[in-house]
Amino acid sequence: MTSPGRGGPPSAWADAATGLGDFARQVLAVAGSELHKLGRDPTELLTRSVQPILWLLVFGQVFGRTHAIPTGGLGYLDFMAPGVLAQSILFTSIFFGIAIIWERDLGILQKTLVSPAYRSALVLGKGLSAGVRALAQSALVVVVTLVLGIRLRAHPAYWVGVVLAVAVGAAVFSTFSLVVACVVKTRERFMGIGQVLTMPLFFASNAIYPIDLMPGWLQVVARLNPLTYLVDGLRYLMVEGAASAFGLGVDLAVQVLVLALLVAVAARLYPTVAV
Amino acid sequence: MDPRAPDPAAEPQAAAISTRGLTRRFGPLVAVDGLDLEIARGTIFGLLGANGAGKSTTIKMLTTLLPPSSGAARVAGFDVVRQARQVRRRVGYVPQLLSADSALTGRENLLLSARLYGIPRGDAGRLIEESLRFMGLGDEGGVLVRKYSGGMIRRLEIAQALLHGPDVLFLDEPTIGLDPLARQAVWDRLLDMRARTGTTVLLTTHDMEEAEALCQTVAIMHRGRIAVEGAPAALLAEIGPGASLSDVFARHIGGSLDEGGGYRDVARTRRTAKRLG
Numbered sequence: 001m002t003s004p005g006r007g008g009p010p011s012a013w014a015d016a017a018t019g020l021g022d023f024a025r026q027v028l029a030v031a032g033s034e035l036h037k038l039g040r041d042p043t044e045l046l047t048r049s050v051q052p053i054l055w056l057l058v059f060g061q062v063f064g065r066t067h068a069i070p071t072g073g074l075g076y077l078d079f080m081a082p083g084v085l086a087q088s089i090l091f092t093s094i095f096f097g098i099a100i101i102w103e104r105d106l107g108i109l110q111k112t113l114v115s116p117a118y119r120s121a122l123v124l125g126k127g128l129s130a131g132v133r134a135l136a137q138s139a140l141v142v143v144v145t146l147v148l149g150i151r152l153r154a155h156p157a158y159w160v161g162v163v164l165a166v167a168v169g170a171a172v173f174s175t176f177s178l179v180v181a182c183v184v185k186t187r188e189r190f191m192g193i194g195q196v197l198t199m200p201l202f203f204a205s206n207a208i209y210p211i212d213l214m215p216g217w218l219q220v221v222a223r224l225n226p227l228t229y230l231v232d233g234l235r236y237l238m239v240e241g242a243a244s245a246f247g248l249g250v251d252l253a254v255q256v257l258v259l260a261l262l263v264a265v266a267a268r269l270y271p272t273v274a275v
Numbered sequence: 276m277d278p279r280a281p282d283p284a285a286e287p288q289a290a291a292i293s294t295r296g297l298t299r300r301f302g303p304l305v306a307v308d309g310l311d312l313e314i315a316r317g318t319i320f321g322l323l324g325a326n327g328a329g330k331s332t333t334i335k336m337l338t339t340l341l342p343p344s345s346g347a348a349r350v351a352g353f354d355v356v357r358q359a360r361q362v363r364r365r366v367g368y369v370p371q372l373l374s375a376d377s378a379l380t381g382r383e384n385l386l387l388s389a390r391l392y393g394i395p396r397g398d399a400g401r402l403i404e405e406s407l408r409f410m411g412l413g414d415e416g417g418v419l420v421r422k423y424s425g426g427m428i429r430r431l432e433i434a435q436a437l438l439h440g441p442d443v444l445f446l447d448e449p450t451i452g453l454d455p456l457a458r459q460a461v462w463d464r465l466l467d468m469r470a471r472t473g474t475t476v477l478l479t480t481h482d483m484e485e486a487e488a489l490c491q492t493v494a495i496m497h498r499g500r501i502a503v504e505g506a507p508a509a510l511l512a513e514i515g516p517g518a519s520l521s522d523v524f525a526r527h528i529g530g531s532l533d534e535g536g537g538y539r540d541v542a543r544t545r546r547t548a549k550r551l552g
Contacts, residue, residue, distance in 0.1 A: 022393055029390030037378040040419075107372030111435070114338045115391040116363040274340050 026117045030125025031132070038133055045133075049140040052088035056081065056144060059208075069209050074242055081145045082234035082242075083207030088141055089134045089166060090201060090227055093173035095194050096130050097181030100273060105187075110274045120267035123178060127171035127263065134170030135163060142238075151240040161237040161248070168255045169230040175262040182269035206245070207231050229254040289352045291316045291443050291475035292337060296346035298499075299332050306332040308499035309346065314492070316442075319469060319476040321490035323483070323524065329499040330479035331371065334445050337477070338368045351442040364392070367436030371447035371479075374432050377421035381412055381431050384420060385438060392439040406434040410464055426457025430464060437468065446478040450485060462488055483520035493520070497528040 038044070056077065063069065064076035071079035103109040112122060145152065153159070177194070184190050204218060205227040211219050222228050233251035236244035244251065292314040299307040307329040314320045322330045335341035337350050339359040348355045351365035375384050382403060389399035407416045410430040420428060429449060436444060449465070450458040466489065469476060480486055486493050487507050494504035503510065503523070510523045 025393075026391055029387055033376070033379060033383065033387045036383055037376075040378065105372070107370035107374035108376055110335075110340060110370045110372070111368060111374040111432075112391065113340055114363055114366065114368040115388070116360050116393070117391040271340070274335075 023118055023121050026121035027125040027128060030122055031128040034126065034129030035132055038129075038136075042136075045136050045140065048088065048092055048137055049144075051091065052084045052141045053144050055084045055087065056141075056148060060084070060148075063208075069213070071210065072243065074239060075151075077148060078150050078239050078242070079235070080208050081148075081150045082238050083205075083231050085138055085141050085145075085166070085238070086169065086205075086227060086231045086234055087202055087207055088137060089170050089230070090173050091198055092134060092137060093130050093170050094177050094198050094201075095191075096126070096174035097177035097179075098187060098190055098194075099126070100178055100181045100270075101185065101187050101190055104185075104273050113271055113274050118267075119270050120263055123175065123263050123266040123270055124171075126178065127175045127259070128167075130174035131167035131170040134166050138162075138166045145238075152238055153240050158237045162234060165230060165233045165237060165252070165255070168252070168259060169226075169234075172226055172230075172255055172259045172262065175259060175266050178266045179262060179269060182266065182273050185273060201225060201227050205231055211245070226254060226258045289349060290314055291318070292320075292348070292350050292477060294337075294346065294348040297333070297336060297343055297348050298345045299329075299336060299341065300344045305499050307336065307343075310499070310501065312494070312501070314475065314477060316475050317469075317473045318491045319465075319478065319489050321486040321493040322477065322479045322496055323481070323486055323493055323520070324479075324496035325481075325528070328496040330496055331447055332499075333496070334368075334447050334477070334479060338366055338445055339363055364439070365442040367439070367441035367444045369429075369432045369436045369444075369446045369449060371451065373428065375420045375423075375428050375435065378419070380417050380419055381407060381423070382416040384431060385416075385435055388435045388438050394439060402438055406438055409468075410434040411460065424457065425453050426460055429453065429457070429461050433461070433464065433468075437472075437474070440472070441474060443475045443477065446476065448480055449478055450480075450482065458485070465489060483524065486520055495524060495527055502527045 060077045060080050063080070067076075069076060069079070100109060103112075113119075142152075180193055180197070181190055184193055204214075204221045205225050206222060207227065211222045211228070214222060229246065229251040232245050233248055233255075235242045236248055236251075290313050292312060294310050294312045297307060297310040297312075298305065306327075310329075310333060322333065324330050332341065336343050337348055337355060339355050339362050342356060350362045353361040353365070355362050375381075376387075379387070385403040385406065386399065389403060394402065404413075404416070407413050410433065412427060412431060412434070415423065415427065420431065423431065433444075433446070433449070436446075446465075450461050453461065462485070465476065468474065476489075478485075478489065490507060492505065493507055493510070495502045507520060511518045511520070514522050514526060
């Protein structure tokens with residue numbers, strides 16, 4: 001091994017590693033590793049798409065017959081399909097943090113934290129890989145909505161927006177999950193809390209009914225819930241004739257701000273998990 | 276910038292590792308209690324002791340994973356708290372637990388390390404192939420780590436920790452759970468690596484044979500303090516002819532290997548005690 005004696009080139013490489021380019025490279029390195037793993041075992045993607053398909057096929061079909069929910073001129077299935085897509089992103093992402101507890105229990109996390117990589121790059125890399133994972137999963141859900149005859153937008157520009165919204169939304173909820181994992185630190189507690197969080201986030205949102213139907217206090221909760229903005233954006237971007245309640249700019253801005261906040265918090269908490 | 280130019284921020288001619296009153300408390304428990312250590316560059320230094328003696332906590336502080344409660348430590352000339360990034364660039368760490376990612380190949384594990392340490396793409400490929408060959412994994416680079424044996428995983432982890440050419444390598448129980456052949460292979464690679472690069476190594480171990488085989492200096496830790504420190508030969512000579520490091524251990528701390536530690540530690544102790552027995 002010719003490498004690396006003391007005082008050799010390594011410190012020069014490392015000392016150069018302080019810029020934005022290095023931050024980006026570290027993010028991509030972490031995300032790339034995760035995607036390698038996903039590519040090897042895609043069965044998870046298939047099993048994860050079962051639940052949203054059931055929501056569309058069973059829940060959607062039944063509720064569509066009642067005509068009890070005011071959907072602003074959309075068919076009920078058209079209305080709920082983006083909500084189900086957002087839900088599938090939420091349900092997958094919210095358990096993402098368990099990977100960190102797993103890596104901590106093994107020792108992978110400790111080794112990563114001893115490297116000079118930015119903590120925020122390690123966190124964002126994980127979040128980004130969750131985003132790409134969610135895109136693959138979303139593609140399956142969209143295929144099902146096509147089969148069900150949901151009136152999807154035809155112009156590709158909308159779908160570029162869908163890709164962006166899905167990736168950012170998944171990064172938001174998976175980073176939130178990381179924060180939870182950093183706080184609770186054990187698998188058992190994490191699973192319990194994950195279950196407790198998903199249902200309120202889902203039902204206190206505009207995913208399967210409009211916010212206007214809710215009692216006042218719940219409307220407040222729904223407006224604070226980032227899932228609401230993800231659904232609102234996706235509904236406008238995916239469904240022909242759908243309007244956005246808050247405006248696409250607001251939807252995206254809320255997601256990006258929440259993500260930035262969560263990455264900052266997670267980067268601070270991340271090192272404490274190793275102890 | 277000339278990569279071989281000395282770093283102006285580092286203390287010149289400093290020891291590889293030096294600590295002053297290094298202390299870590301967990302609530303009422305004092306895991307490491309006013310540790311003063313001075314480890315010269317280029318040595319293999321063994322930190323010995325029972326479970327709960329404070330060895331892993333010491334390593335976590337020296338690798339910047341855990342902030343000290345009080346006291347100070349410098350590694351490769353940099354302060355572990357105030358200059359954590361500089362320290363991280365100059366150390367390699369193999370945790371006691373399994374730290375290679377089993378869902379990736381050996382080469383992919385090394386590639387991730389290369390990128391996190393900012394090794395340029397051009398150098399990374401060459402370094403990765405060299406280090407795989409050096410660690411005796413030349414033909415297994417493309418194999419998923421979950422198919423590796425325990426000894427192969429350890430050698431891969433050491434390769435990962437050495438890829439960026441650290442000044443100081445930390446090994447927490449490097450051969451725990453390995454069979455004698457695999458253990459010997461790890462020892463051979465470590466001794467060979469040190470002869471070639473002069474990297475300073477701090478390792479913790481329960482294994483007295485390991486300490487005798489690898490270390491120029493050992494320190495026996497007990498209840499967060501150093502009970503005794505010296506060259507293995509000198510410590511043995513104090514006891515008398517035919518003595519082993521186990522006897523030194525027994526003399527200085529009463530031979531109780533079973534003190535302290537949680538559930539995970541007990542599982543380790545049982546394995547280790549069997550081997551030592």
